[in-house]
Amino acid sequence: MEYNFSEIEQKWQAEWEKENAYSVSNKSNKQPFYVLDMFPYPSGAGLHVGHPLGYIASDIYSRYKRLQGFNVLHPMGFDAYGLPAEQYAIQTGQHPEVTTNKNIARYIEQLRKIGFCYDWNRQVRTCDPAYYKWTQWAFIQMFNSYYDTTLQKARPISELIARWEAEDPTWATLSEREQQERLMNYRIAYLSDTKVNWCPQLGTVLANDEVSEGLSVRGGYPVEQRVMRQWSLRVSAYAGRLLEGLDRIDWTDSLKETQRNWIGRSEGAEMQFAIKGQDEPFTIFTTRADTIFGVTFMVLAPESEYVQRVVTDEHKEEVEEYLAWVKHRTERERIADRRVTGVFTGSFAINPLTQGEIPIYISDYVLAGYGTGAIMAVPAHDSRDYAFAKHFNLPIIPLIEGADVSEQSFDAKEGIVMNSSFLNGLEVKDAIQKMKEYITNTGIGRVKVNYRLRDAIFSRQRYWGEPFPIYYKDGMPYALPEECLPLQLPEVNDFKPTSDGRPPLGNADLWAWDEKNKKVVNKSQISDAKGIYPLELCTMPGFAGSSAYYLRYMDPHNDQALVDKDVNAYWRQVDLYLGGSEHATGHLIYSRFWNKFLYDLGYVCEDEPFRKLINQGMIQGRSNFVYRYIGEGATGNLYISYNLIDNPEYKDKVQPIHVDVNIVHNDVLDINAFRNWMPEYKNAQFVFADGTSVEDNPYIGSPMAPKQYICGWAIEKMSKSMFNVVNPDDVVANYGADTLRLYEMFLGPLEMSKPWDTNGIDGVHRFLKRLWNMYETITDEEPTKEELKSLHKLIKKITWDIENFSFNTSIPAFMIAQNELSALKCNKRAILEQFAILMAPYAPHIAEEMWHKAQGDQVPSTKFVVNAEWPECNEAYLVEDTQKYPVQFNGKVRFTFECPKDTPKEEVEKLVLAHEDTAKYLAGNTPKKIIVVPGRIVNIVM
């Protein structure tokens, strides 16, 4: 019987849906297990074969755990807010919600076809008010909390107020506005004037992880620095805990390193330097306190608040000029042009140890956002200080024996210290330690740990995002009462910023807060007297909605809490999280921060959200090329087969052109499809692999004309412009979901990046067909020792593979076992039943069918596949069941019809001719021949 994958897969998908087979209960005596995929942003392009890689792996693991008796939570949802839908809205006027819902529908359809065991009842969408209610709720909690540095955790800000009321007599004397301003310095979600990454083309602010090399990650537009009043989240308060938490979770080393890098802990000292002629000293941060005897100048960041204090009158003009110049430089220019720049302030600092006078400079190589925005420069032992000293002709004092600083600085923290008074003769490491003790004891400074991690800027000047549950009274922000959530995103008639440059929500009319009646009213009514105030115009960034979605899946329909306490206590945390490493410094930092915050306030029971995390590799595209002849006498219509392009007559006379990989099979071009692909290739002529141009027969590789045009190939990013996008729907239609699943796993180790190469998928498909045939007749005989041995080897191997996420090595194991059993002519029920169960996580549809067959269930299927070829026909239909799909099939038609089992050859031929589908396609023509071959494929040749 033919392996009719599409029939089998549709049948079981419908069955699973009908039975609600994968819905999960929060009440169970079983042990819980939570497997999560990073939810996708539903882009307009739909899924390509790279997307399901991780989903397939997590699905295998989920099904395995389920078969082991765990209660497995395996949900899916959509990260629905984002720039592309909004950009599209600006261009077309189409509401982002419409676009987004359309894209989501397409994603769901694509995902369903692959046979995942998601509990769709738990689907979440970040743009759904019932969902973003809890995003806004979390924001209010952050607004109403502060970070207690003694307890090292977030506490309600009411505790801070109570303490000030009790201990600080000035508190009561402050006006409400002054009190609010003071509180703002402590809130975990706070408003401040911050230097931000402003992207003019996108018209919005971006977080650090959304900017790369001075360009926006989305769109690649230039980004400049600007000071704006913005919401931020005090992520930096959690830097230490985010770092230390990494030691307790099971993530890959590379990902942990990336996060450690991003958090950037460095242990050093803060030291105070007096300014000559002033009372107040200023503070610098250094990790090399031991080099203080080599300080020959000081440098301030241009934005440093110390600048105005130290600039003398005669240098004022020069300094202002420099500051203006720095301000105008974009981030990109700064990165590209790293020439030494700077200016002298006219002031001198006093070295606290030598009492020597040291000139103070301003330069943009010192960053305002790190440490104190001021440094002591030791040119002999810091390459940046060295370059600066050389440029301004400042002295360089070597402090380490044997270090040659005539050409470059000696940055290494090793060697014996010299020229350093009481540190002389010590190893650098010991000198650092001794100096730390010295400055602590003398009070010159203190030991300090600094982090590179900055607070997350949380405002976006965009429409398509969560509105802030915030209104402004007397210029200060106030949170909406929790019971008023969600604050729904209002309608606007224009998605662009307003003409006076305010964010798009400035276009909304119904956008003011009536404090007394607790409702949204028209903004024309705004008046302090009536207690009607303006609402915040910014929306939240993309990471807001994705920071706690894993908690919401636990209890998605709860309208009383983000997640019920008991439910949270049952699932606890994500046991296995799968997704791309591109989220290492964004989502995976923010989520951990968000979770730790909720943990501090007692809303969740685990400090870390994701116990084990695996990064699946990216799937790259494998592009195909044809080679246009551009040598002498070229018409632009001649294409040379890849195997010939190095021949002397063609060498350097061909131009590679991307060709759609979907009209290339195993690197052989479908020449008719190529001619129909685009008008410019309509009259294409070829030099085939055999070196001739004669086309005896239009069928590729036909025996009557063994003409093959071989394409070249290259590994590139999968993208539309390279014509190398492979759609999973096409693979499912041609080979079935089970083949797709097995093949994606078979490609290589999950974590590694690898190209999608369709060559080779036939091998996996063949295996399934062979396996299928083993279930033709099943006996109740006792299995032999050999057969059992083969099965048990397989059980051991598959178990090990899944436990170790080594899915790629399972497919060979299945193949070997199938081969062995088939060599033993094994068709015993006991064996085949077990085989089906082992296959179930990997290829669930065929496994269900096989298992039912092994159980002796009636599984009727008498369909034949008919392949018919029409040379003249460009359009044809693929008929399956009762549905009719148009296909571009190069003059070939494929459809199915029913016919009793074991019908003789001649009888089948007659039946084919008599069949109504055949009649439809024959359209009065008489076929040259009908061929029935052992695989029960019927070929009709016209």
Add this chain to the structure above:
RNA sequence: GCGGCAUUGGCGGAAUUGGUAGACGCGCCAGACUUAGGAUCUGGUUCUCACGAGUGUAGGUUCGAGUCCUAUAUGCCGCACCA
């Protein structure tokens, strides 16, 4: 510059705790069935005529190394004027 990961036939890759290197698949070669093969099945396929050699390169540890150590090269990824 700092950090992480990788490197095995024509190709993707396997070798799980230091123990027969190249499993399995693709491709290729030969054969069978066929008007035909683009279907299916069978056999072969690291290199070398062979002796032998062989896991990027050079050393080391070991009875034994793809696997451990040292150095080095190449590629990919992350961070990067972070004091």
